[in-house]
Amino acid sequence: MIERKPSKAISLATRIKVEWSTWASLALVAALLEGGVLGVIIKNGFENQVSPWLLNLSVGIATGAPYFSNLLSFVWVKLSHGRSKARLVSHLAILFCLACLLMAFVPFSGQGLIAFLTLIIIARVCWSGILTIRSNIWRANYPRHIRGKVTAKLATLSALLMSLTGIGAGWILDWQFDYFRWLFISFSALSLVGAYRYRFLAVRHQQKELQREVTQQSTRSLAAIFSVLKHNRSFAKYMLAMFILGSGNLMFIAPLIVFLNEHTSLGQLQQILITTAIPLGLIPVAVGWWAKLLDGNHIFQFRSIHSWAFVMAIAAFLIAQLSAIDELFYLGAIIYGIAISGGVIGWNLGHNDFVSAGSNNKTTQKGDAENPMDYMAVHVTLTGLRGLIMPLVGIALYQWLESRSVGLGKFALLLPLSMTSLGAILFVIFNRQNKGA
Secondary structure: OOOOOOOOOOOHHHHHHHHHHHHHHHHHHHHOOOOOHHHHHHHHOEEEEEEHOOOOOOHHHHHHHHHHHHHHHHHHHHOOOOOHHHHHHHHHHHHHHHHHHHHOOOOOOOOHHHHHHHHHHHHHHHHHHHHHHHHHHHHHHHHHHHHOOOOOHHHHHHHHHHHHHHHHHHHHHOOOOOHHHHHHHHHHHOOOOOOOOHOOOOOOOOHHHHHHHHHEEEEEEEEHHHHHHHOOEEEHHHHHHHHHHHHEEEEEHHHHHHHHHHHHHHHHHHOOOOOOHHHHHOHHHHHHHHHHHHHHOOOOHHHHHHHHHHHHHHHHOOOOOOOOOHHHHHHHHHHHHHHHHHHHHHHHHHHHHHHOOOOOEEEEEOOOOOOHHHHHHHHHHHHHHHHHHHHHHHHHHHHHHHOOOHHHHHHHHHHHHHHHHHHHHHHHHHHHHHHOO
């Protein structure tokens, strides 16, 4: 009997099918590790175990973890050189699920809080590697003219599942708080299946790309990766505007979560609806429009429009806090959901507009071959830097205002609102410069 060799031509539909099954399953775990869900668990589970200041600081760490863990993105770029990207993503996804699984067994105590935060950070470090490496896979597998649409469909599926999972987590926390542990155990176990399957994803031109990376592996360093900011001034401008806009976005979440818990009568399900479930649930509604906008325009044009959605969202949350009208929190959640639906597309794909179509053959002024993954690494690393600082700045400002007078913390959102406004203005300016170039 003659053994039939597998076909080398793997269809686009087959690749997308593997993507769907993997990211659908991982969405279950990702939802449990959202700041809104973790903030509720920390504020209620570890209450009276540590000081209020440390408790709120822990909320800031939990909400910032998805972002400051990205500081290690350049490490993932180096580790992935010469290695199968799909297999490495699979390994990291498995570790991501196992960290979430272990969180279910952490006791509510001072030491338990340290362990809980440590596992959150481990999970998010793994996720930062997944995002960095996945960008390279998507660039290889999906042509530029459909990349936004493919990403939008994957984001839609993940968002729906994450929203439903968030609602379920909120309901369980309101009904029987300690039962959230079973949710962590069951969903982590289910997600392991999708994490394992991703290693079998076919990546176009993989062998050729791996061979190229092997020959360049010794030349890539953190300095070399960040040299793209010097050699590509447009990308440097993009990173500047993104840093300012993103700083405001990361600064307001933790104070909002704490404010909802301390100064409103909203239940745990309602808090999770506002901070997690509603925003995620609205991604499928708006992501298609944002994808069309990105597919037809440069990322500067996209961001010059999209950024203002974040400004309006934070403004709505601030007005809700100042007026004490709880319904306005839901309005803010709706606008924020529309904003992050565009953020999903822009964050994953925006840097590609600064990479030459023939980037693997393009060289910098120093003669080093330009690597598309370097652009994502710079983007992700700078996201990590602001993720390390800004949530803590936001919660520190809130705590300082509260120490001056109880309830004064509601003004803490003025700072992130100012920063997102400045970032949006910069994108408008840079877009006009880009059009005139």
